[in-house]
Amino acid sequence: MTIKLDARIPAGPLAEKWDKHRFEMKLVNPANKRKYHVIVVGSGLAGASASASLSELGYRVSCFCFQDSPRRAHSIAAQGGINAAKNYQNDGDSVWRLFYDTVKGGDFRAREANVYRLAQVSVNIIDQCVAQGVPFAREYGGLLATRSFGGAQVSRSFYARGQTGQQLLLGAYQALEKEIVRGSVTMYERHEMLDVVIVDGRARGIITRDLVTGEVAAHVADSVVLGTGGYANVFYLSTNAKGCNVTATYRAYKKGAAFGNPCFTQIHPTCIPVAGEHQSKLTLMSESLRNDGRVWVPKKKEDCGKKPGEIAEQDRDYYLERKYPSFGNLSPRDIASRAAKEVCDEGRGVGPGGRGVYLDFADPIARLGEQTIRERYGNLFEMYQRITDEDPYKQPMRIYPAAHYAMGGLWVDYNLMSTIPGLHVVGEANFSDHGANRLGASALMQGLADGYFVLPATIGDYLATAKPDTLTADHPAFREALDGVQARTARLLAVGGKRSADSFHKELGHIMWEKCGMARNAAGLRQALEAIPKLREEFWRDIAIPGTGAELNQSLEKAGRVADFLEFAELVCTDALHREESCGGHFREEHQTADGEAKRDDANFAYVAAWEYAGDGRAPVLNKEPLEFENIHLSTRSYK
Amino acid sequence: MKVVLHVWRQAGPSAAGSLVDYEANDISPEMSFLEMLDVVNERLIVRGEVPIAFDHDCREGICGSCGMMINGAAHGPMKLTTACQLHMRSFKDGDEIWIEPWRAKAFPVIKDLVVDRGAFDRIIQxxxxxxxxxxxxxxxxxxxxxxxxxxxxxxAAACIGCGACVAACPNASASLFTAAKITHLGDLPQGQPERMRRALAMVHQMDIETFGSCTLFGECQEACPKGISIDTIARMNWDYLFAAATERQGAEVGGTG
Structure with missing residues (x-):
């Protein structure tokens, strides 16, 4: 073990840690801030909000994104809402309750101190976004409206129709653009980060490829921030955008950053089912639909072929309401997903292939009227109809779980710094706040908490303490990293095989979904760990990339990302195999209760698994950060 | 089903482009339009040919990355729909489909169907x-x-910045895009302090970026996948006129900060 995991959690009572820590951290004098240059990779909620906020503080910032504009990052696709402990509804919400719900929802595999801080700053996020002009939904009295999400019994999710992520991202994007025109942020669109550069043990820059010209270049900075999102595309079919990839975080892992809990992946219960073999991605139907929609399947297998309207009320199994009466249709995502899989495995699934359950709005439409439902979910219903050619106002939606989010990510300490000094990680790219299962409407909260409020406070402490010296891209470490990236690109182009990157990606995704998806077991994971290296070998023998490296070449971009997924997938399976318990999104079939619920093992697995790269072809090294629960009693999660 | 494609192929920004024909066989009506292009590209790659470059990302109609002229209509024949949400069931077996990039001076072609929409970011700036x-x-x-x-x-804030409004406009005007943002922020109390300055600066930047002028054809509204109304343009014009009439002499105008 070479990495020393020090979470640097401040001492003192939970509720005072963040305040106390902010006071104790060193500050950078305003006149000195402009001397420091920070690189932010990624322009989603976390990256854009961090870039804008750091620039407002006075730092010089360079922000990189692979899309043609920072406004297109995948945060934009988040639909339902953003949590905040405002208690505007007077329904008993509080910072403590949001903290408790999040730790419990994460099946007790998150760090208490981080989650408490997240709940604390959640209230500032809403204020900040309103001030930017984010058009949140409002009541007739002009005050902010909220709705409920899974895993909570209070109404604390603020929303902008079904486009909450879009509106929050546009708020952060506009703040970023404001700083770009002021000259303190330099924006690099259509650039992909292909390596991080370490000098004297500290992150000092990155290597990028300009996706339009193919130029590979080195960028020097005093600190590097990764806000590069999650890796759900390791499953190929997921709700993530096509471009989402693991490359930035995986390259950082190979340079020494520990990877935390890679097996904690979230399968979202409400997605439009797969329609055919050419499916390129899956589309989410917001969890907020479960506020009103009721999930059911036929009680009898024989009814599965019937039209839903022909199945009488007493022949329907509203299985979430039956199994989890207190939370019902608003059970957390991992539980709702597994319950859907279970009824489909029993042969009671509906639609093509029997892989689907109904999400029915007949009751709420009868109770509230079609107009109210249209106001709440109109755009989601339209999207559903466009994709499936079925009208959800007239017949129930068909939904099925799909890979959606990565709770795992690069390990970070309380200051959001990875095990590489100077390399900070924000948003979905880090592992920190959601434990083994993320609650709905918490991703937007965490991305913006990290970017607007946490990182801007903690990065100053690093810079003031480390006082990085001046450096140029002539340094041998930059030359070496640059040569490495160019050599890899040349190697990819030289294979001259017959198979496309997508075909390899699909095959990998199939292995991962079958063996490391909603339910996992040791035998299946071992099979995956044998199959993945073989597929990787074939990839490097047979990948076909037409065109050159000196132009816009989307085949080359994909191949580079798939090559990383082919290595990273092994890490996910290794982690899943080692974690001999079921918790949250990680369900090991060997570890379940008599009624099929997840069986956690707190005595042996109440820790963060932080994997350390040990060289190609060598098993990664497991480091453990024990999770200490001083404020919440470890209990069996129950939503019954 | 089988369709015949005529696709604009252009190797680079300064290369000459032309329409190239492709036969797309074994297409299922359940495929999205972009999945149909994926299938065509897979076959090109296996044959060692350079696949058709096009921008796309979320494939849920919200990121605004994808955009192409399909049979002369921005995002194709279905109203209120981006290219990624268009499905092949909107076409018939044997159809011919012409696919071209957005055409506007302010959106130069980078490759094939990929254009540079950086002008939109600068209008926001x-x-x-x-x-x-x-x-x-x-x-x-x-x-x-x-x-x-x-x-x-x-x-108004629902705009995804795809550029369909510009591509559909006979003048290649960016008025709908710009007006949507002016309306979104101008409707809210938080947007009031900078409202006049915003209208002047954003309209001025549209001109700098060589977008055409609005002559109220209304094509933009028809093409907009998010249903942004040209009423927003009336709002922009009102704000602009009021701001221009009441502008303090010497006040800064322009996008260079």
């Missing part, structure tokens, strides 16, 4: 924001906002 530095906000409920105003702001 000119004034499409509220200056509210992180940490300076008051409580979110401190200023009540009438539901109607919030809803109208949201209607």
């Amino acid at each position: 000119a004034g499409g924001f509220v200056s509210a530095p992180t940490g300076s906000a008051q409580d979110g409920n401190a200023i009540p906002i009438a539901k109607q105003a919030a809803d109208e702001a949201m209607d």
Whole structure:
């Protein structure tokens, strides 16, 4: 073990840690801030909000994104809402309750101190976004409206129709653009980060490829921030955008950053089912639909072929309401997903292939009227109809779980710094706040908490303490990293095989979904760990990339990302195999209760698994950060 | 089903382009339009040919990356739909489909169907924001906002910045895009302090970027996948005229900050 995991959690009572820590951290004098240059990779909620906020503080910032504009990052696709402990509804919400719900929802595999801080700053996020002009939904009295999400019994999710992520991202994007025109942020669109550069043990820059010209270049900075999102595309079919990839975080892992809990992946219960073999991605139907929609399947297998309207009320199994009466249709995502899989495995699934359950709005439409439902979910219903050619106002939606989010990510300490000094990680790219299962409407909260409020406070402490010296891209470490990236690109182009990157990606995704998806077991994971290296070998023998490296070449971009997924997938399976318990999104079939619920093992697995790269072809090294629960009693999660 | 494609192929920004024909066989009506292009590209790659480059990302109709002229219509024949959400069931077996990039001086072609829409970002930079530095906000409920105003702001804020409005406009005007942002922020109390400056600067930046002028053809509204109304353009014109008439002499104008 070479990495020393020090979470640097401040001492003192939970509720005072963040305040106390902010006071104790060193500050950078305003006149000195402009001397420091920070690189932010990624322009989603976390990256854009961090870039804008750091620039407002006075730092010089360079922000990189692979899309043609920072406004297109995948945060934009988040639909339902953003949590905040405002208690505007007077329904008993509080910072403590949001903290408790999040730790419990994460099946007790998150760090208490981080989650408490997240709940604390959640209230500032809403204020900040309103001030930017984010058009949140409002009541007739002009005050902010909220709705409920899974895993909570209070109404604390603020929303902008079904486009909450879009509106929050546009708020952060506009703040970023404001700083770009002021000259303190330099924006690099259509650039992909292909390596991080370490000098004297500290992150000092990155290597990028300009996706339009193919130029590979080195960028020097005093600190590097990764806000590069999650890796759900390791499953190929997921709700993530096509471009989402693991490359930035995986390259950082190979340079020494520990990877935390890679097996904690979230399968979202409400997605439009797969329609055919050419499916390129899956589309989410917001969890907020479960506020009103009721999930059911036929009680009898024989009814599965019937039209839903022909199945009488007493022949329907509203299985979430039956199994989890207190939370019902608003059970957390991992539980709702597994319950859907279970009824489909029993042969009671509906639609093509029997892989689907109904999400029915007949009751709420009868109770509230079609107009109210249209106001709440109109755009989601339209999207559903466009994709499936079925009208959800007239017949129930068909939904099925799909890979959606990565709770795992690069390990970070309380200051959001990875095990590489100077390399900070924000948003979905880090592992920190959601434990083994993320609650709905918490991703937007965490991305913006990290970017607007946490990182801007903690990065100053690093810079003031480390006082990085001046450096140029002539340094041998930059030359070496640059040569490495160019050599890899040349190697990819030289294979001259017959198979496309997508075909390899699909095959990998199939292995991962079958063996490391909603339910996992040791035998299946071992099979995956044998199959993945073989597929990787074939990839490097047979990948076909037409065109050159000196132009816009989307085949080359994909191949580079798939090559990383082919290595990273092994890490996910290794982690899943080692974690001999079921918790949250990680369900090991060997570890379940008599009624099929997840069986956690707190005595042996109440820790963060932080994997350390040990060289190609060598098993990664497991480091453990024990999770200490001083404020919440470890209990069996129950939503019954 | 089988369709015949005529696709604009252009190797680079300064290369000459032309329409190239492709036969797309074994297409299922359930495929999205972009999945149909994926299938065509897979076959090209296996044959060692360079696949058709096109921008796309979320494939849920929200990121605004994809955009192409399909049979002369921005995003194709279905109203209120981006290219990624268009499905092949909108076409018939044997159809011929012409696919071209957005055509506008301000959106130069990078390759095939990929264009540079950086001009949109620069219009936002000119004034499409509220200056509210992180940490300076008051409580979110401190200023009540009438539901109607919030809803109208949201209607305009739904713009995804895809560029269909520009591509559909005979003048290649960016008025709908710009007006949507001016309306979104102008409808809200938070947008008032910078409202006049915003209108002047954003309209000025449109001119700098060589977009054409608006002559109210209304094609933009027809093409907009998010249903942004040209009423927003009336709003922009009102704000611009009022701002121009009341502008203080010597006040800064323009997008260069």
